[in-house]
Amino acid sequence: MRIPLADRMRPKTLEDVVGQRHILGPGKALQNMIEAGKIPNLIFYGPAGVGKTTVARIIAERSDMRLHKLNGTTASTADFREIMEETDSLMGQNGILLYLDEIQYLNKRQQQILLEYLENGRITLIASTTENPAFYVYSAVLSRSAVFEFKAIAPEEIEVAVRRGFDFLSEENEYEIVVPDKVVKYISFTCNGDVRTALNLTENAVNATVPDEEGKLILHLDTVVQLTGRSAVRYDKGGDEHYDIISAYQKSMRGSDVDAALHYLARLLEAGDLPSACRRLLVCACEDVGLAYPNIISIVKSAVDIALQVGLPEARLPLADAVIMVCQAPKSNAAYHAINAAMEDVHNGHTGAVPRQLQNKHVDGMDVEKKGHFYLYPHDFPHHWVDQQYLPDSLKDKVYYVPGNNKNEQAFAVYWDGIRKKK
Numbered sequence: 001m002r003i004p005l006a007d008r009m010r011p012k013t014l015e016d017v018v019g020q021r022h023i024l025g026p027g028k029a030l031q032n033m034i035e036a037g038k039i040p041n042l043i044f045y046g047p048a049g050v051g052k053t054t055v056a057r058i059i060a061e062r063s064d065m066r067l068h069k070l071n072g073t074t075a076s077t078a079d080f081r082e083i084m085e086e087t088d089s090l091m092g093q094n095g096i097l098l099y100l101d102e103i104q105y106l107n108k109r110q111q112q113i114l115l116e117y118l119e120n121g122r123i124t125l126i127a128s129t130t131e132n133p134a135f136y137v138y139s140a141v142l143s144r145s146a147v148f149e150f151k152a153i154a155p156e157e158i159e160v161a162v163r164r165g166f167d168f169l170s171e172e173n174e175y176e177i178v179v180p181d182k183v184v185k186y187i188s189f190t191c192n193g194d195v196r197t198a199l200n201l202t203e204n205a206v207n208a209t210v211p212d213e214e215g216k217l218i219l220h221l222d223t224v225v226q227l228t229g230r231s232a233v234r235y236d237k238g239g240d241e242h243y244d245i246i247s248a249y250q251k252s253m254r255g256s257d258v259d260a261a262l263h264y265l266a267r268l269l270e271a272g273d274l275p276s277a278c279r280r281l282l283v284c285a286c287e288d289v290g291l292a293y294p295n296i297i298s299i300v301k302s303a304v305d306i307a308l309q310v311g312l313p314e315a316r317l318p319l320a321d322a323v324i325m326v327c328q329a330p331k332s333n334a335a336y337h338a339i340n341a342a343m344e345d346v347h348n349g350h351t352g353a354v355p356r357q358l359q360n361k362h363v364d365g366m367d368v369e370k371k372g373h374f375y376l377y378p379h380d381f382p383h384h385w386v387d388q389q390y391l392p393d394s395l396k397d398k399v400y401y402v403p404g405n406n407k408n409e410q411a412f413a414v415y416w417d418g419i420r421k422k423k
Contacts (some may be wrong), residue, residue: 046150047196072105152193332404352392
C-alpha cells in the first residue's frame, strides 16, 4: 500500500512544522511546555490538515512514556481498559501517553472511563478534534486539559510545504522536477489552508506528468487545474493579482454593485480562497453597512459560519446570499470614522482620569477630599437617561460619532435629541 506523501515526509521536529506560529515558536506556551518536558493533558482542535496529529506525534516521540494511539471513530471501551491495564505493568512504569484522534466521537461513558485515569496521572492524554471541544468533550475532561486551537494555514506558509514536497519527490524518484512558481502558488491557494490536501495535490501532479526526452519532469499549471477541477485563477509572484481581486471584491460591495461583487466572489472561490472571501465580507458588513442596517452583521456572521461548516462548493450559496444583502443594504461608515477618531486620541495620549462618578470605588480613602458616590443610575430617571459626564475632563466636549444620513441612524438621532431637550 502506497503511503501518502504527507505521511512520508511528516515533520520530525517542531521547527519543521508549517504554520501555527501563534502557539509554536520561542516564548509560546505550547513550545515552552514541550521543551520543558512537562506535558499536561492536551486537546488540539482545528480544521483538518493543519498539523494537530503531527505535533502530537512529535510530543509523543520526545517523551519516555509508552505511546498508544486510538481513533475516536473506532475506539471501544475494551480498547481503553486494555491500555489502562498496562499502567500497573513494567511497560507502563514511565507512564502511558495516549494519542486519541477525533475525541468528539467518544460517548460520555467512554470519556468518563478515561477521566478516572487522567485524574491519577497514570495516563497523559493528547486528543485532537475538528470540532469545538467546548461542545463535544466532556466538561470534566476539558477542565483537566490545556486546549490549543490550530488554525487554517496561510497560503504563503503552505508554499513552503509544497516546495518541500516537490524536493522530496525529486530525491525519492531520482529525477529532476521543474516547478514554475505559478504552480506552487495555485496549489497553495486552492487547498483551503489544508497542508495534507496541498501535498496530495503535489504528488498527484507529479504522477500525472510525463517526463520529457531528457528525463525531466516539467509541471504545467493546466495539469494541476485538471486535477482540482477548477479554472486557473492567476496569482503573480508577489501576490498582487490575488490582493487586487480581494480589493475589488470589497470595493464592489461598498459600491453596491451586486454583479461585480459576485464576480469577484466567484474568482476567490474558484481559487479556493474561502477564508479571504469570508473575512472581507465580515469586514464590509461592519465597516460599510454598519449602523445603517445593524442586523446585517449577525446575518453575515451566520452566513459565514454556514459557509465554513459546509465548505466548498456549497459554501458559495450562503456567501452569495450575504454578498447580495450587503450590496443592497443602505451604507454608513459612521462607526468606522468614530472608532478611528477615538483610537487616534488614545494613541496620541489624549486620555485623562476616569470621572469620579464612574470609578469602581466603594470605599473612599483618607486622601479623598469629597467623599461619596456620585454616580447617577440612568434607570432611576425618566426615559432611562440622566445628564452626567462620562468622558474625562480633558475630553468632555469631544464628539467622535456623527450619525450617518440614513433612516436608521437619523431615527435614533431624532429620538435622543428629543430626550436630551427634556432634561
